[in-house]
Amino acid sequence: MEAIVKKRIKQVLKGDQDAYAEVVEIYGEKVFQICYRMLGNRHEAEDIAQEAFLRAYVNIHSFNINLKFSSWLYRIATNLCIDRIRKKKPDYYLDAEVAGTDGLTMYSQIASDTSLPEDDVESLELQETIQREISKLPEKYRTVIVLKYIEELSLNEISKILDLPLGTVKTRIHRGREALRNQLRHV
Amino acid sequence: MKCPAEMIIYMHEYLDEEISAENEQELRVHLQSCKECQTHFHELRKTIALVQSTSHINVPSDFTAKVMAKLPKEKRKVGFQRWVRHHPLFTAASLFIVLMAGSLFSSWEQDHEFSVSKQPNLIVQNDTVIVPKGEVVKGDVTVKNGKIQIEGQVEGNVTVINGEKYLASAGQVTGEIKEVNAIFDWLWYHIKKTATEVVTIFDQEEPEAAK
Numbered sequence: 333m334e335a336i337v338k339k340r341i342k343q344v345l346k347g348d349q350d351a352y353a354e355v356v357e358i359y360g361e362k363v364f365q366i367c368y369r370m371l372g373n374r375h376e377a378e379d380i381a382q383e384a385f386l387r388a389y390v391n392i393h394s395f396n397i398n399l400k401f402s403s404w405l406y407r408i409a410t411n412l413c414i415d416r417i418r419k420k421k422p423d424y425y426l427d428a429e430v431a432g433t434d435g436l437t438m439y440s441q442i443a444s445d446t447s448l449p450e451d452d453v454e455s456l457e458l459q460e461t462i463q464r465e466i467s468k469l470p471e472k473y474r475t476v477i478v479l480k481y482i483e484e485l486s487l488n489e490i491s492k493i494l495d496l497p498l499g500t501v502k503t504r505i506h507r508g509r510e511a512l513r514n515q516l517r518h519v
Numbered sequence: 520m521k522c523p524a525e526m527i528i529y530m531h532e533y534l535d536e537e538i539s540a541e542n543e544q545e546l547r548v549h550l551q552s553c554k555e556c557q558t559h560f561h562e563l564r565k566t567i568a569l570v571q572s573t574s575h576i577n578v579p580s581d582f583t584a585k586v587m588a589k590l591p592k593e594k595r596k597v598g599f600q601r602w603v604r605h606h607p608l609f610t611a612a613s614l615f616i617v618l619m620a621g622s623l624f625s626s627w628e629q630d631h632e633f634s635v636s637k638q639p640n641l642i643v644q645n646d647t648v649i650v651p652k653g654e655v656v657k658g659d660v661t662v663k664n665g666k667i668q669i670e671g672q673v674e675g676n677v678t679v680i681n682g683e684k685y686l687a688s689a690g691q692v693t694g695e696i697k698e699v700n701a702i703f704d705w706l707w708y709h710i711k712k713t714a715t716e717v718v719t720i721f722d723q724e725e726p727e728a729a730k
Contacts, residue, residue: 348600349590365578374576378578381578382585382589385586386586386590390591458569462573477570481567482571482573487535487537502531502535505531509534509563509566512566516566517562
């Protein structure tokens with residue numbers, strides 16, 4: 333996989349834009365996943381994921397071809413997500429939580445024309461609860477938890493992506509787990 | 520019961536799969552005796568399971584297309600190179616035509632000297648070739664960069680390249696008369712000549728093969 337990606341990147345470096353489409357195809361899912369779990373909202377996640385690929389393309393010359401491309405790309409994506417979280421504008425998205433309600437989103441205020449079976453509703457609610465708790469984590473814990481448990485990356489890789497010492501990554505994962513445990517233990 | 524502080528650390532080390540065998544043993548023994556730590560450990564594992572259970576969110580199907588549309592425009596050079604790579608036959612054909620045209624073009628450039636096919640009874644005056652009155656010239660006559668004045672009879676084709684021909688009323692040509700002036704005519708003439716030669720070769724070969 334990395335070999336194909338490196339070949340495509342070399343083509344991109346020569347200026348062949350079409351070769352980049354395959355790179356986006358390979359990593360689009362993963363980058364989108366990271367963004368979604370970090371931001372908790374499809375619309376923003378798509379926005380940031382696109383931005384991440386755009387940045388990677390524009391800065392492709394600064395990528396060291398001997399390193400793992402995915403790590404480099406994930407770093408761009410996580411940094412963009414963190415930036416977005418920090419200066420979160422009060423944008424209104426349909427799936428953003430409505431203030432003063434417990435987990436209600438704009439979607440629930442729109443009459444739905446398809447009724448979901450009970451089980452689906454339940455599992456959907458659980459999914460939302462989990463995502464909400466992830467979103468509540470301070471961003472430094474959120475990042476490591478997402479990379480570790482959603483992307484299933486090794487601690488070493490996470491340390492490389494975030495440019496943090498391994499010890500720091502471990503501490504953050506421990507604290508993130510504890511924080512989530514406090515929130516999710518009664519689910 | 521107050522648990523040793525390192526038990527929580529061991530739990531996390533265990534979850535990160537980085538615990539030493541010794542500490543793992545210690546943790547196991549402790550968990551069997553301590554209800555509180557057991558619950559804590561169970562909750563941590565449950566939390567992880569919950570986080571991992573979050574269903575995969577599908578990326579929008581037009582994601583790649585959207586990203587590609589946002590990229591800055593590439594240089595034309597590469598577009599051309601890619602076209603070349605994707606159409607090798609066209610590329611080979613156009614390269615061939617360019618080279619062919621080039622070589623013919625240069626031969627056109629070189630051929631500015633006056634020349635005429637050698638027939639004994641042709642009269643050459645400066646750059647004018649005269650087929651004298653009453654004479655019969657046998658074979659094809661080719662004049663390059665000069666004029667031809669036909670007063671007699673030519674048994675064959677007359678070709679004038681980059682020149683003029685005068686056919687006197689008494690003059691007679693049994694074959695074709697061709698005037699080649701512009702460069703494209705010159706190219707066409709060459710192509711036709713080559714084709715005719717090829718056909719001639721085949722015509723000659725056939726009786727040989729029949730033998």
